[in-house]
Amino acid sequence: MKVTALKSLYKPTDIAVGSARSCYFGKNIVTPEAVAKWDKKNELLNSIFKAGHHTTLMHYHFTFLIEGISRLLIWRLLHSHPFYNSEQVSQRYAKMKPQNFTYPKKADKKKWQNYYEKMFIYYEMLIEKLTPEIEKVLPKFKKKEAVKKAQEFARYLLPLGMNAHLYHTVNVITALRYINAAKVIPEAKDEAQEFVRELKEEMLKIDENLAPLIEFAENEEVVFPNIDIQKIKKEKNVKDNVEIFDVVDYDFELNINYAGVLRSSNIYLDEAILGSFNSYIKLSLSADAQNQRHRRSPAVRPKLEDIYKREYYIPKIIKVKGDVLDIYKKAVDYSYDFFEKESEILGFSEAAYALLNAHNIEIIEHNDFQEFAHKAQMRLCYNAQEEIFDIVYKQVKKLKEKGVMAADKFLPPCALRYQQKIRPICPEGERFCGVKVWKMNFDEYQREI
Numbered sequence: 001m002k003v004t005a006l007k008s009l010y011k012p013t014d015i016a017v018g019s020a021r022s023c024y025f026g027k028n029i030v031t032p033e034a035v036a037k038w039d040k041k042n043e044l045l046n047s048i049f050k051a052g053h054h055t056t057l058m059h060y061h062f063t064f065l066i067e068g069i070s071r072l073l074i075w076r077l078l079h080s081h082p083f084y085n086s087e088q089v090s091q092r093y094a095k096m097k098p099q100n101f102t103y104p105k106k107a108d109k110k111k112w113q114n115y116y117e118k119m120f121i122y123y124e125m126l127i128e129k130l131t132p133e134i135e136k137v138l139p140k141f142k143k144k145e146a147v148k149k150a151q152e153f154a155r156y157l158l159p160l161g162m163n164a165h166l167y168h169t170v171n172v173i174t175a176l177r178y179i180n181a182a183k184v185i186p187e188a189k190d191e192a193q194e195f196v197r198e199l200k201e202e203m204l205k206i207d208e209n210l211a212p213l214i215e216f217a218e219n220e221e222v223v224f225p226n227i228d229i230q231k232i233k234k235e236k237n238v239k240d241n242v243e244i245f246d247v248v249d250y251d252f253e254l255n256i257n258y259a260g261v262l263r264s265s266n267i268y269l270d271e272a273i274l275g276s277f278n279s280y281i282k283l284s285l286s287a288d289a290q291n292q293r294h295r296r297s298p299a300v301r302p303k304l305e306d307i308y309k310r311e312y313y314i315p316k317i318i319k320v321k322g323d324v325l326d327i328y329k330k331a332v333d334y335s336y337d338f339f340e341k342e343s344e345i346l347g348f349s350e351a352a353y354a355l356l357n358a359h360n361i362e363i364i365e366h367n368d369f370q371e372f373a374h375k376a377q378m379r380l381c382y383n384a385q386e387e388i389f390d391i392v393y394k395q396v397k398k399l400k401e402k403g404v405m406a407a408d409k410f411l412p413p414c415a416l417r418y419q420q421k422i423r424p425i426c427p428e429g430e431r432f433c434g435v436k437v438w439k440m441n442f443d444e445y446q447r448e449i
Helices: 012-022 031-038 040-048 071-078 109-137 142-158 172-184 189-206 209-221 229-235 285-291 322-346 350-355 369-381 388-400 407-408 412-418
Strands: 002-005 061-070 085-088 161-173 241-250 276-284 360-368
Touching: 002 040, 012 031, 012 040, 012 209, 031 040, 031 109, 061 071, 061 172, 061 189, 071 085, 071 161, 071 172, 071 189, 071 285, 109 142, 109 350, 142 209, 161 229, 172 189, 172 209, 172 276, 189 209, 189 350, 241 388, 276 388, 285 350, 285 388, 322 350, 322 360, 360 369, 369 388, 369 412, 388 407
Parallel strands: none
Antiparallel strands: 002 061, 061 161, 085 161, 241 276, 276 360
């Protein structure tokens, strides 16, 4: 793994102390340059930090270039909270390579290499088998995208040990929380510690005055929360893979702020935030990796070991193709057999790298109506990942069935832009799906792939 922090003109602690002093300095703003020369800088920094006055540490953002990190650790740590921004290599659009995998520290590397290589063979086999099938259902002008679409479905057979590279931006407090949280991470424990070591080195290269804050983060107590998903399911009478409950109904005006590219609804908060609901969702790890990008739709994600079942997602196009389905099931069964044997040897945490993107998990998600209006635009678009499209469609459908007043306002981008008279109706340009969804009723939405 390699973590590199992009350098900035100013040190984070100079900005933090400058912003703190400016609150009480009536004459003028206190600049970072002035703080760098102040002999009591570290004294004030440590004082306000230990008192919990952390907003001053949120002005500076680290941008880390991260290479060789597993999808498992990204899912569990880097993307499991709202306080980040990432641009990550896509398994939907970029062809994966067989050498880019993380190996558990105490694993038999040859055995794991054989496993990874075999899963990669299945991945490539599925791409080859699916490409002509996808060509048949794509519109003429989209047929050249058949291979990429095949990759999108074949990636379900890639293990969580598959590595990624990404730009990852967080403020100082979030970076310190990573250092603290990594102590109790339920999966990828060894890799999390490696990540933290690299993180600390890069932070201290940027600013050596962060050392006492890092030490504090290393020593403060932390727990991973116990989440009884079965209790929640029983209390909320969950019987489906998507269930809606705890609805706070509140109607709101869906205006042009929601439909514009800038989505100024995030600046001008309106009555939509007064409506909300919770959801139980069973989904694949692949779909949840997409789901996490909606940072204002936070979700409770239990330890994988606590909710482990041999259950997995099968894309619709694979279900209807007998020979392709046989390959898919064979690959998944092989993967589960390998994982369960390795789990006995290495423990669940480290063996979890062998779990596939297709593996199903259970989460509890919370949405206010304003955020969900945005999420619906992104995920009811016909270009969205099929599985998460189906999940959001089901959420909206169930809200409609419950008679929620605002449910008719959860629309794909083209339908909302058409309603608000914004041109072009589809904002995707050459990525237009080829279907005039804005002319359809909600119950007519149907995707072949």
